[in-house]
Amino acid sequence: MGTANLYQEVILDHNKKPRNWGKLSNPTHQAEGFNPLCGDRINLMLEVSHESIVDIAVEGDSCAICKASASMMSATVKGKTVGLAECLVAEFREMVVGDKKKGVSNKLGRLKVFQGIRELPSRVKCAVLPWHTLFAAVNSQNNVTTEGSDDPTS
């Protein structure tokens, strides 16, 4: 899929009307993700109860790819168990930076639009940042960046 197509699919909808955007009043988990290379910054809050993500909110200041990725992620993991969310984190990561030959997990559903990001190496981190932040939040880590020892793409 070409870049413009990728944009058309994800931006028109999620960039303008991001889902679950804002804050939670009683989050049980929270993390801030930062990509120092491009300045993308997102703040993620979760309400976890009985091992399930009962509510999620994201806000931040980022490029369209990151924002759309965050929006779609939030819609996908809401209501799912923490275990399944962690599994999706791994699969999303695998899709955008893993071995191309392996194919893409069907569990990812609509998130498969981000497959094309592989062809834009400089933008991979924009798409991964929300997932990286989700992983940090459920593992009670409050700050993550896409660089250095935290780098989710290496």
Place this chain on the structure above:
Amino acid sequence: MNKLAHRKEVDKEGLNLGEIRKDFPILETVVKGNPLVYLDNAASSQMPIQVINRISDYHLSEHSNIHRAVHYLSEKATAEYENSREIVKNFLNIESSKEVIFTRGTTNGINLVCQSYGSKFLKEGDEILISYLEHHANIVPWQLLSEKIGTKLKVIPMTDDGDIDFEAFKKLITKNTKFLSLTHISNALGTVLPIKEMVEYAHEYDIPVLVDGAQSVPHAEVDVRDIDCDFYVFSGHKMCGPSGIGVLYGKSKFLEKMDPYEGGGDMILSVSFEKTVYNKVPYKFEAGTPPIAQAIGLGSAVEYLQEIGMDKINQHEKNLLRYATDELNKIPGVRIIGTAENKAGVISFVIDGVHPHDIGTLLNDDGIAIRTGHHCAQPIMDKYKIPATARASFYLYNTMSEIDKLINGIYSIKKLFGA
């Protein structure tokens, strides 16, 4: 929104653009089906075939080590390497070729002065003055030095337009100010600093001045003796030359008393385990085998630019800048960041509702290469409270119709985003 597409070509700046563009084979690159529009010259410029051939000839028939052997190739390579030093000397109106030190680039030159001058002559409590407009290369080395020896870094503020605040500069000078390190032209905003006036003012207080010329030497005539700065640094890869080479100019009176930067071969006269005698300048600062092909390539790049004429290149870029500025200002929701009166061919801009990285990725679909990000000048981004900008930067081979393509590209992005 294709109203610009049929505009007539008006590239009549005294430069023969048709001929110049033929000198740069890379400009024929096709990106995603579109001809490359290269507008990232402030990061790195392209090399003309004359320079590429010169480097290739060196590898084909002159390659050897320098200053060492008595055989034919070594003497040839040494002569060509030293000839490049002469070329650079004449280009910047430097008094003596002893004052021309080959480095790996601007960053390396600044670090050299930091170490060899700073560590030796600055002490705890001394103040080093830089400006808000610096590239990280002219911030971080001074921070590292300050951590080590206890000097204090002070920053000259900038105005909202992106100009240096000259009055604030005067007030920041105290009896403890012992060094001033300034960029000549901001790579992020294009601001041209009143460098000569600043050097003159600093010299009234006997403060040595380093000027970062990474963005000026490629684009304008520079006369270091007229500026009267004490150090001047720049990089080859932004001026039609190869990467891996740069120059540090320093006044002899400073270079002579500074410590060597690195130790090794070539920078010594004699070595024993008890005592080593250093070589004279500039060799004292060129330890080990230098980037010989790159130095020769840089000399060739200077000759190429001189043949075309720095004044013509500068005028051409001014025309491009004026045109691009006018056209960008006509687009609703586009804001130019950095509107100083005196600007070089660099335009940073943002589009309401569109992140600069998305601008860069989408323009690339049209074959247009710009830079997006903080341009290694994060303090400037913080000042404007933006995470990044999109930046187009021009050089001698860019045309008005390339700017039209940029403008059309921006209209398409706005449409896609509904911005």
